[in-house]
Amino acid sequence: MTGSGVVVFVMRRFAVAVPLLLIISFGVFALVHIAPGDPVRSLLGARASDPATLAAIREHYHLDDPFLIQYFKWLSKVVQGDLGVSILGNRAVTSTIADRLGVTIFLSLMSAVLVLGLGVVLGAVGAFRRGTRLDRAVVMFGVFGISSPAFVTGIFLLYFFGALLHWFPIFGPGTGFLNRAWHLTLPALALAISVMAIVIKITRAAMIEELDRDYVTFARARGLSSRRITFAYVLRNALIPVVTAAGLIVVGIVSGAIYVEVTFSLPGLGALTIDAVQKRDIPTIQGTTLLFSVFVVLVNLATDVIYMLIDPRIRFGRVES
Amino acid sequence: MSAPAINETRKTKLPQRLPIVILIAVLIIAVVVSCAVLGEGIAPYSPFLQRLGVGDTPPSAAHIAGTDLLGRDVLSRVIYGARTALVGPVVVAGGAFAIATLLGLLSGYLGGLVDSAIMRWVDFMLALPGPLVAIVVVGVAGGGYWTAVFVLVVLFTAPDTRIVRSAVLEQRPLPYIDAARTLGISKTRILFVHILPNVLPIILAYVVLDFAFALVNLAGLSFLGLGVEPGTPDWGRMLFENRNILFSNPVALLLPAGMIILTAVSMNLIGDWLLERFAK
Numbered sequence: 001m002t003g004s005g006v007v008v009f010v011m012r013r014f015a016v017a018v019p020l021l022l023i024i025s026f027g028v029f030a031l032v033h034i035a036p037g038d039p040v041r042s043l044l045g046a047r048a049s050d051p052a053t054l055a056a057i058r059e060h061y062h063l064d065d066p067f068l069i070q071y072f073k074w075l076s077k078v079v080q081g082d083l084g085v086s087i088l089g090n091r092a093v094t095s096t097i098a099d100r101l102g103v104t105i106f107l108s109l110m111s112a113v114l115v116l117g118l119g120v121v122l123g124a125v126g127a128f129r130r131g132t133r134l135d136r137a138v139v140m141f142g143v144f145g146i147s148s149p150a151f152v153t154g155i156f157l158l159y160f161f162g163a164l165l166h167w168f169p170i171f172g173p174g175t176g177f178l179n180r181a182w183h184l185t186l187p188a189l190a191l192a193i194s195v196m197a198i199v200i201k202i203t204r205a206a207m208i209e210e211l212d213r214d215y216v217t218f219a220r221a222r223g224l225s226s227r228r229i230t231f232a233y234v235l236r237n238a239l240i241p242v243v244t245a246a247g248l249i250v251v252g253i254v255s256g257a258i259y260v261e262v263t264f265s266l267p268g269l270g271a272l273t274i275d276a277v278q279k280r281d282i283p284t285i286q287g288t289t290l291l292f293s294v295f296v297v298l299v300n301l302a303t304d305v306i307y308m309l310i311d312p313r314i315r316f317g318r319v320e321s
Numbered sequence: 322m323s324a325p326a327i328n329e330t331r332k333t334k335l336p337q338r339l340p341i342v343i344l345i346a347v348l349i350i351a352v353v354v355s356c357a358v359l360g361e362g363i364a365p366y367s368p369f370l371q372r373l374g375v376g377d378t379p380p381s382a383a384h385i386a387g388t389d390l391l392g393r394d395v396l397s398r399v400i401y402g403a404r405t406a407l408v409g410p411v412v413v414a415g416g417a418f419a420i421a422t423l424l425g426l427l428s429g430y431l432g433g434l435v436d437s438a439i440m441r442w443v444d445f446m447l448a449l450p451g452p453l454v455a456i457v458v459v460g461v462a463g464g465g466y467w468t469a470v471f472v473l474v475v476l477f478t479a480p481d482t483r484i485v486r487s488a489v490l491e492q493r494p495l496p497y498i499d500a501a502r503t504l505g506i507s508k509t510r511i512l513f514v515h516i517l518p519n520v521l522p523i524i525l526a527y528v529v530l531d532f533a534f535a536l537v538n539l540a541g542l543s544f545l546g547l548g549v550e551p552g553t554p555d556w557g558r559m560l561f562e563n564r565n566i567l568f569s570n571p572v573a574l575l576l577p578a579g580m581i582i583l584t585a586v587s588m589n590l591i592g593d594w595l596l597e598r599f600a601k
Contacts, residue, residue, distance in 0.1 A: 020448055035461050143593065147585035149537045151544050152578045155560060159571050170567075255452035259541060263564075274545055277460030289457050296450045 010305055017301045024293045025078065028286050029071050032061075035282060039063060043087060043282060078290065084283035086276075093287035097269065103173045104268035107184050107191065107260065108253050114192035115199055115249060120242065122196070123203025124235065130208060138200060145197030150256040154190035154263035161186055173266050187264045195252035202245050206238040240311050247300040254292055343594050346587035353584050356403035366394035368401040368554040377566040377573065387570040389563050395573045399580060401554035405543075406536060406584060409470045413535035414528045416470075417477035418485075422524060424478070425485025426512050430493065439482065446479030455538060456545065464547040466539075473535055484527055488520040522599035530592035533585045540581050556581050 032039045041049075043057050057063070061084075062070045077084070083093035126138035162170035174183030210216065211234060219229045258270030265271070269288055276284035339347075356363065365385075372392030380387045386395035428439040455476060459469045492498065501511050542548040543557030551558075556577035563573040 020445065023445070024449070031457065031461050034458065036463050143589050144582070144586055147533060147537065147589050148582045149541050151541060151560065152581050155564075155567075155574050155578045159567060159575060163567055163571070251450045251452070255450055255456075258453070258456065259544070262545060273456070274460075277456065278546060280461075282461070285457060285461060289453065292453050293450060297448065300448065 006308070009308055013301055013304050017297055021294060021297055024297065025075055025290065026071060028290045028293070029074050031286055031289070032282050033067075035280065083287035083290070086284045087281050088279060088284075093283050096272065096284065097287055097291065100267060100269045100272045103184075103266050104257055104261070104270060106173075106180060107187055107266065107268060108257055110181065110184055110188035111191040111195065111253055111256075112249075114188060115195045115253070116242075118192070119196040119199025120203050120239070123200040124207055124230075124238070126200070126204040127207030127211060127238075128230075138204065142197040142200045142204075145193050145195075145200070148194060149259060150190045150194045151259040151263045153193050154187065154260055157186045157190050158264065171265055173268075184266075187260045187266060190263070191253060191256045191260045194256055195249055198245060198248055198252065199242060202241050203238060206241045207234060210234045210238045240307070243310065244303065244307055246303040246306075247296070250299045251296055254296065340594070342590060346590040349583055349587040350591070353403050353580070354407065356400045357407050360401055360404065364394075364397035364400045366397045368393060368398040369552070370394065370397075377563075377569045379570045380572055386572045386576050389559075389570070389573050390566060395559075395570070395576060398554040398559060399556065399576050402556045402559065402577060402580070405466065405549055405553065405555040406540070406580070409466060409539045410532045410535035412470050413473045413477060413539070414531035416474040417481050417531060418524055418528050420474070420478045421481030421485050422517070422520075424482045426489055426516065426520075428482065429486040429489025430508070430512055430516065436486075440486075443479045443483050446476070447483075451476045452538065452541075455542065456547065459542055459547050460545075464542075466543075466549045466553075469539055469542045469548050473538055477531055477535065481527065481531065485520065485524060488523045489516060492516050492519050523596070526592055526595035526599050529588055529595060533588035533592065536588070537581065537585050 032043065039061070040054055040057055040063060043061060044053065062073050065073070081094060083097070085091065086093055086096060122138050122141065126135045129135045158170055161167045168186050169183050170186075172183060174180040216229060216234060219233060257268065258273060260266070261268040261270040262274055269291070273285065273288040273292075275281075276288070370393060372388070375388055375392035377390050377392075378384065378388045384394050384396065386399065389395055389398070424439050428436045455469070455472050459465075459472050462468050462472075497515065498511065501515050506515075539548055540555075540557030540560075543555050544560045546558075546561050549555040549558050551562075559577040560574060563570075563577075566573055
């Protein structure tokens with residue numbers, strides 16, 4: 001496939017992603033109407049309900065227009081970066097999100113490093129020592145990870161390493177890079193354990209499959225070193241399925257971060273979302289939900305493109321099944 | 322992940338007797354089920370009995386697992402919590418697979434336009450960040466246990482439909498289907514009398530896995546204050562209500578947290594084991 005083929009492929013994926021984004025934005029917009037009761041009341045929040053304020057809200061959110069017109073007016077504002085105003089603080093949703101973004105990004109990156117690093121190593125170790133005690137322990141750890149959501153693991157970590165051993169702080173996000181990393185170690189670990197299970201499972205299965213292939217036997221027969229076979233051939237091929245699972249991993253981290261931030265009282269986007277949900281602050285919920293969903297869709301898009309670039313078999317349309 | 326054909330000869334034969342791990346998992350589930358069924362019979366106190374003067378106390382002879390902020394017996398609340406921990410996930414796993422089985426059978430067997438329509442819907446649902454959708458929709462709709470159960474049924478149906486469909490697609494080229502069609506047996510009869518029993522074991526294994534996933538999700542929503550009503554004895558809710566007494570009575574957090582993990586691990590182990598046995 002030539003350069004133009006790649007362009008066509010990317011364009012085709014965009015053609016799927018754009019309608020998806022539109023449907024998601026429509027769903028997010030419709031949240032105002034899912035909330036029980038009159039939308040004006042939901043948007044009013046704690047403000048006094050005098051006729052002037054109600055009229056101002058109707059005017060601001062175009063509530064007297066037909067539903068679809070409301071949606072398009074809302075969407076055109078969102079595209080311009082205006083997510084509306086929080087019903088609680090009368091503060092622009094975008095600036096609240098900007099304040100909270102740092103903690104969530106730090107936490108997510110930290111646990112992504114843990115998920116990929118530890119996950120691939122454990123999965124590979126399990127595959128190499130297939131059938132042994134070590135392998136069974138790795139598999140069991142994977143089952144444990146899938147079964148223990150981040151908020152549950154978080155409570156155990158908080159208790160043992162925070163409250164009992166005092167190794168890590170149990171509250172707040174910290175300031176400065178190192179201090180923050182220290183504060184976010186337990187949350188990132190709690191988040192990583194639940195998501196890591198996916199990576200362990202996929203890496204292990206892919207490694208086992210690759211190790212059985214003829215090219216490995218051939219490479220061994222030719223006297224290539226084990227290290228070379230593992231790192232230059234087997235691992236490279238086995239990591240392709242891990243890349244395709246990137247979407248799953250990102251969804252796991254992003255939604256897990258919501259629970260972890262609540263568990264460890266971290267002022268991130270997830271905690272903001274839950275706070276807004278509990279206080280029925282619809283504009284803030286719309287803002288964070290939209291941000292999270294768009295991010296997930298874009299990651300999926302990027303995953304497909306990267307997948308195609310790293311696996312020539314896809315580019316040449318020669319992949320089986 | 323199905324192993325390539327070349328592996329078949331090398332693979333060690335699965336032991337026919339019940340592995341010890343699965344036995345333990347079944348025992349744990351049996352204990353949880355008895356807690357849910359016997360409730361009043363085995364709980365030392367009423368889970369709602371408040372003794373405000375007592376407050377949160379660490380484990381003692383009278384209260385093996387201590388008490389929470391309102392002086393309620395933690396052990397009794399954990400025992401009663403088995404109810405919401407079982408009922409919701411059973412409804413989610415059962416409901417999602419009931420719908421998914423119907424859609425998957427139609428999609429896999431009929432093909433064509435029906436198949437494309439159902440699969441486009443599945444693709445769309447899978448492109449959404451499911452856990453986030455659950456939190457936001459349940460939260461905005463006003464929360465509640467059954468709202469959460471309903472939303473999870475909707476979210477779980479899509480991946481389950483894909484599972485049933487691919488199981489049906491494996492059956493389609495088999496000779497018995499051709500034979501049934503040659504005999505002039507109706508499509509409905511082929512679907513429900515001939516194909517369904519053959520895909521049912523795999524569905525059953527996934528129902529068990531779905532149960533574990535639903536338990537974790539429902540507990541999560543209750544932990545965020547969006548699931549069960551305040552005051553309900555529920556493992557997730559207990560983590561929410563007791564998060565401030567980590568120092569005075571850690572058992573009030575560690576016990577329900579441990580129960581969530583134990584129950585989910587057990588169901589995942591049983592599900593994986595069933596899947597391994599049934600998927601060839």
